[in-house]
Amino acid sequence: MRQGESEKSSRYSVRSAEEASAFLSRATFGATEESIRELQRVGDYRQWIRREFKKKPSYHLEWVLNHAKGVDGTEDLKNDPEGWQRYSDALGTMQRDAWWDIVVRHADQLRQRVAFALSEILVVSRNGPLLNFPDARLSYYDILVRYAFDNFKTLLRAVTYHPAMGKYLSYLGNAKADPRSDRHPDENYAREVMQLFTIGLYQLNPDGSRKLRRGNPIPTYTQQDIREMARVFTGLSDDNGEFPAEAAFSDFHSRTSAMVPFDEYHDRGEKRILHGKKIIPAGGDTVTDINTALHHLFMHPNVGPFLARRLIQRLVTSNPSPGYIARVAGAFDDNGKGVRGDLKAVIEAILLDKEALRGRHDPKIFGKFREPLLYPAHLFRAFHAKNGIHTLRQGEERVYRYRSFNFNGTGMTRQEGPLEALTVFNYFTPDDGPYSLKKKGLVAPELELYDKQGIDDVIMGLVTENSYVYRLFHITARLQLQREIALIARKRYRRLIDRLDLILTGSRLDPRTKQAALHYIKRHIRDKRMTHEKMARLVIGLIMTSPDYAFQR
Amino acid sequence: MNPNKKRRDFLKQSVAGSLGIALSTLPSNATETVPYSTSDSGYKALVCVLLEGGADTFNMLIPRQRKSYRKYRRLRGELAVARETLLPIDTEYGFRGNMGEMQRLYREKKLAVVANVGTLVEPVTPRQVREGSKKIPFELFAHNTQRNQWMFADATGNTHNGWGARAADRLYATSDPARSYCAINTADINTLLFSGGRKDPLHFTEPSISPDTMRRYGFGPESGGAAFGRVYQHLYALQQSNRNPLQATMARQRIHELNLPVKLEGLFDGVRDFDGFTTGVHEVGKPLGSQLELVAQTLSVKDRFPARPRRQIFFVDHHNWDTHDSDNEHQAGYLSDSLGAFQKAMEELEMEEEVTLLTLSDFGRSLTPNGAGTDHGWGTFAFVMGGAVNGGNIYGKMPRIQRNSPDAWYDRLVPALSMESYLATLLAWMGLSEDELDLVLPNLRNFPTRNLGFMRG
Known part of the structure; x- marks a missing residue:
């Protein structure tokens, strides 16, 4: 014992x-x-x-409310909820500042990393109808932060009732069909909540592989199910007293509080979903019907392997073995105490699995590419970036002042930003990868964002505090490199490279990469205008732009 | 270096080339492709404009006769476009009011409409769909599967590389170096249209080939300069043979990108600028105008590509057509303006006859509204533009805009024309033979019409 x-x-x-x-x-x-x-x-x-x-969760909306101090006569945002609309452009930038500050400097790292992963599965985006509503987006992100360690059913419910999702997938203000016209209820959420958020297109085995019938995959739902499900998601609108979507999002409260039922717009008829096999009986009100439908989705045997594969891909490896998926799906199905959907159990199963931790399934394919946002986050963390005072402008007007890295240009992170995907399908899908890999049955989703030099040029700009980049974008992040500089000064080059290798890659650099870095230092340390500091920066840059670093394993 | 060895290698390569050494990679019933057979030696390009998200084309081209308009109006309810604002193209149809450029192009016979085209496995009627008596595409109505089927030109799910890549492979002999410059992506994302070909597509996002950003942020003097760049490249070269296929693939892609500036140095020197392209208002992703301008700019320097490719296929991605909660008025107007600007640019370049633009989309949309917008559909209208187009015509039978009509399954149009027939018409113009069309479009044989007739010559 x-x-x-x-x-x-x-x-x-x-x-x-x-x-x-x-x-x-x-x-x-x-x-x-x-x-x-x-x-x-x-x-x-x-x-x-x-x-x-x-650990105490860090909330992004709260960060913005606490940091947006008015300048030049602007009220502090906390005391002036109207500011959200008046300065929505500027506050959209501030949403990014909040994200960078929290993921780099705050203690609740696992929670934030999981919330970010969830934000790439349960997608809403700045691109589209939420463009001018940073408060709705921040509040939505906080739902992911809040329920990252809760039950998936609770999370799914919170996501479904959040006005940001309601507006993004257009079921906010969705009314039952009008018998006098040809209008039908909006099918958007009905489809995506199944295809992208819970069960996917095909019936799955617990190990994530597709079930087959006569050699063909078996769809999880039909267009008839979509029509039925669309009737379920009728009768919700934001909490401003009016149902129609045109009246929605009129104030801070309605944009950041759960949607509420307007039962007169809800279709109370019977609905049959999931191949007509699950029946939502006639007479139910908005909330009863929606919760019943979400319950049926939550109980579907696909959810475990569906979510397991996606979360494993976001955190650990692009091509998990069937056994790994099955083990995580098993933890989803039962956390050991008979509870289904416990995300804590799922996260433990993902991170503690033998495949992740040591006895790797197949070291030849284990791992994943880092997505662009993770590069600067790691750089700022590993080298203790200091932030500076930043004044936020809307057009010419100075509006708020606060401390931040002011590293917020999505353009600089290769079209990737927190909650900024082009569509609900995220920046990449779980099945993306170059054709040559797909032929081998492998995927590499993050490579969708690796065109040209990937994010390497941006990393070099940040590592070297390139004067052009820093001036153009008013970046305030300053790396603290005393230890690295001291090692250069003492000519402990090997020691420096080992140290960087450990912190940045878990000592997974190819020995030839380390050799090349060492050679580079020795050859160029006495160059004209070379300094110890500059060399420290270049060596960090060499490692972080190397193909070895790009692949997290 | 031993000069004799170099010469021997060169001889070996050219002999291999002239014998068509890669025959084994072709399907057994294929022979070495003769590039765009002899009669047809001029330059030709296709510009594929993806209306991403599924365009509501039924609110772009609208019936205007009193009776048919009334049916349209009743069906579409609050989404219906006012009749008096329509821009007539004939007695029966009109473009919506802000699509003046496309109306003009149609009247000038430079724009054709293809009626009710979509993904199909075999010809099917709405009744057969209801009965389940014929094969239909898998996973209808889902964005990714339907868009992929359009990009792969196969609705059975058995093909996993892009028709653009397959066409490019057929348009050039295996040994022809110009193949490398055939497929060009100007969008802000990757595309499956060009995936799985003999060569990777070129991907430009601005009219400049030198690694400008890398010089500015990365390899400039502040960042170690060229010496640093050499080590950087060395590290990627090493990983091309990594045992992990993911790492090796990424390293190879990067080396390909790094080598491009060397091969294409100066490509955009002397590039033309064009008036009339706009960046729109609140566009999602890279604006269509900017992408089409980049295509026009690339066409203006086409003779500077190494090996002078004489067939090119461009990919352009216009986002934001998934209009569940709105009408597409803005997108439609911007599309029309951008197409107008592109056609003017082709006139300036005197390339009207040589360049044909076509639209593709995930799917059409539901005929009935959902209260604010429309949902995912199936059949759609497509538009083809250029000097070689038999414009000013509608090809195929215009569907009734009615629920459960002989053209519709509930309120979704069942395509009367296959994407294969549509694409075959364009690829035949590009110079593919009938045999080659069957190889590039594996299900073309399933459909009665191989050429819809909207291309001249």
């Missing part, structure tokens, strides 16, 4: 700094010297995760 206990605890013990660093690349926005040391001190991955579960 005792022996079993100790075996169990050693299963998750932290064996080395390298392994700890690699773990942190999956569970946080990038390892740092301090976070590696802290994880080693805790000594056990599961313990570390459970500590993260208890």
Whole structure:
């Protein structure tokens, strides 16, 4: 018994700094010297995760409200909810500032990393009808933060009732069919909540593979089911007292509070969903019917493997083995205490799986490409970027002032930003990959954002604090490189490279990459105008723009 | 270096080239392609404009006769476009009021309409769809599957590379270096249209080939300059043979991108600028005008490409057509203006006859509204523009804009024409033979019409 206990605890013990660093690349926005040391001190991955579960969540809307201090006569945003509309352009930028500050500097790393992953599954976006409503987007992101460690059913419900989703997928103000006209209820959410948020297109085995009937995949629903489901999502609007969508989003409260039922617009007829097999009986009101439909989706056997594959891909590896998916799906189905949908159990299963932690399924394909946003986040974290005072403008007018990195240009992160996908299909789908890989049955979703030099030019601009970039975009982030500079000054080049290798890649650099970096330092350290600081920056840049770094494993 | 060795390698390569050494990679019933057979040696280009999200074309071209308009109005309710604002193209139909450029082009016979085209496996009627007696495309109405079927030109799910890539592979002999410059993406995202070809597509996002941003942010003097750049490139070269196929693939892609500036150095020197393209208002993603302007600019320097490609296919992506909660008035007007500007640019370049633009979309939309917009449909109208187009005509039978009509399944149009017939008409103009069309469009044989007749010559 005792022996079993100790075996169990050693299963998750932290064996080395390298392994700890690699773990942190999956569970946080990038390892740092301090976070590696802290994880080693805790000594056990599961313990570390459970500590993260208890940390106080950082909310993005609150960040903006607390930081947007008025200048030149503007009221503080906190005291002036009208500011959200008057300065919606500027506050849209501030949403990015909040994201960068929280993911880089705040302690609740696992929660934020999972919330970001969820934001790429349960997608709403700045691109589209939410363009001018940063408060709605921030409030939506906070739903993901709030319920990241809750039950998926609670999360799905909160997402479904959030006005940002209601507006983005156009079921806010969606009325039942009018018998006098040919109008039908909006099918948008009815379709996407099934295809993209819960069960997907085809029936799945627990290991994520498709079930087959006579060699063909079996659809999870038909167009008739969509029509029925569209009738379910009728009767919701935001909490401003009026039903029609045109009247919606009139104030801060209605944009940031759960949608409410207007039962006179709800279709109370019987609906049959999921191949007509699940019946939502006639007579139900808006909330009863929607909750019943969400319950049926939540109970569908696809949800476990569907969500497992997506979350594993976002955090650990693009091509998980069927066994890995099945184990995580199993944790979704039952957290060990008979509870279905416990996201804590799912997250533990993902991060603590033997495939993620050590006995890798197939080291030849294990891992994933870092998406562009993760690069600057890790850079700022690993080198303790300091922020500066930034004045936010709308047009020529100075409106708010606060501390931030002011690194917020989506254009600079290759079209990727928090909640800024072009469509509800996210920046990439779970099945994306170059044809040559797909032929081998492999995917590499993040490569969709790796055109040209990927984000390497931006990283070089940030690492070197390139004067052109910094002046043009008024970036205030300043890296703290004392340790790296000291190692250069003492000619401890190998030591420097080992240190960077550990923090940035979990010591997974190809030895030839390290050799090339060493060679580069020795060859150029005495160049005209070269300084210790500049060399430190160039070596960091060389590693972070290397193909070795691009692939998180 | 031993000069004799170099010469031997060169000989080996050219012998291989002249024998068509890659025959084994072709399907067994194929022979080495002769590029755009002898009679047809001029330059030709296709510009594929994807209306991403599923365009509500039924609110772009609208019946205007009193009786048919009344039916349209009753069906579409609050989404219906006012009759008096329509811009007539004939006695029966008109473009919506802000599509003056497309109306003009239609009247000048430079624009054709293809009626009710879509993804099909075999010809099917609404009644057969209801009965389930014929094969229909898998996963109708889902954005990604339907768009992919259009990009793959196969609604059975058995093809996984783009028709643009397959056509490009057929348009050039295996050994022809010009193949590398055939497929060009000017959108802000990757496209499946060109995936899986012998060569990767070129991807320009601005009329400049040198790694400008890398010089500015990355490899400029502040950032280590050329010496740094050499180490950077060296590291990618090393990983091309990584045992992990993901890492190797990415490294190869990067090396391909890094080598482009070398091969295409100076391509855009002397590029033409054009008036009339606009960036729109609140566009999602890269504006259509900017993309079409880049296509026009690329066409203005077409003779500077290495090996002088004589067939090119461009991909352009216009976002924001998934209008569940709105009419598409803005998108339609912007499309019309952008197409007008593009045709003017072709006139300036005197390339009207050589360049044909076509529209593609995920699907059409529901005929009936959902209260604020429309939902995912199936059959749609498509538009073809250019000097080689038999314009001023509608090809195919215009569908009734009615629920459960002989053209509709509930309120979704069942396509009367296949995407294969539509694309075959264009690819035949590009110079593919009948045999080649069957290879590029695997289901073309299933349909009675191989050429819809909207292209001249």
